[in-house]
Amino acid sequence: AQTVTQSQPEMSVQEAETVTLSCTYDTSESDYYLFWYKQPPSRQMILVIRQEAYKQQNATENRFSVNFQKAAKSFSLKISDSQLGDAAMYFCAYFDSSYKLIFGSGTRLLVRP
């Protein structure tokens, strides 16, 4: 079964600095999708970024970018110019032809003013 691992339970970053959240996954599939979701204290789930495995180019969305290393099965999220509003839980997720979206355990991001 596919698994998603987020090895950093909590990360801290100074406002305006850059932080990278790690995610690794295990799969034997070649075609799949990877996601980062943000969950603020409101409990709402917000899509941050989506990556298609067949695309070699790393996805970017404004201050958010990923480093997708397919061979290493690694999918890290970089947040540039961190803002207080970025403080939240961040979840990495994996989806493939099984139609199951599997989430990691999450990383809590703290932003220091």
Next chain:
Amino acid sequence: NAGVTQTPKFQVLKTGQSMTLQCAQDMNHEYMSWYRQDPGMGLRLIHYSVGAGITDQGEVPNGYNVSRSTTEDFPLRLLSAAPSQTSVYFCASSYSRTYSLEKLFFGSGTQLSVL
């Protein structure tokens, strides 16, 4: 366009009671799914559906039933509630082509406590 509507927002049950969590979407999404989120953990997939009349089990299906009689609705039934089912439950839907998944739209969640 209401998105994903999930009811109720809060529910307290006694052990052994049954109940249904409702989920409805008005975006004509094929893919719908239910997750539970326990403290300090990520979301775990309970059941999912890729279209009306089609459902399948996720990571933690025991104790839960689902049905998908229409594209819009995907109710989750707790057959005999147990304290281990105390959790926050999320319903989510997405437009999905074959073997692909676009952005998931989430409901606001249901806080369920089983005493």
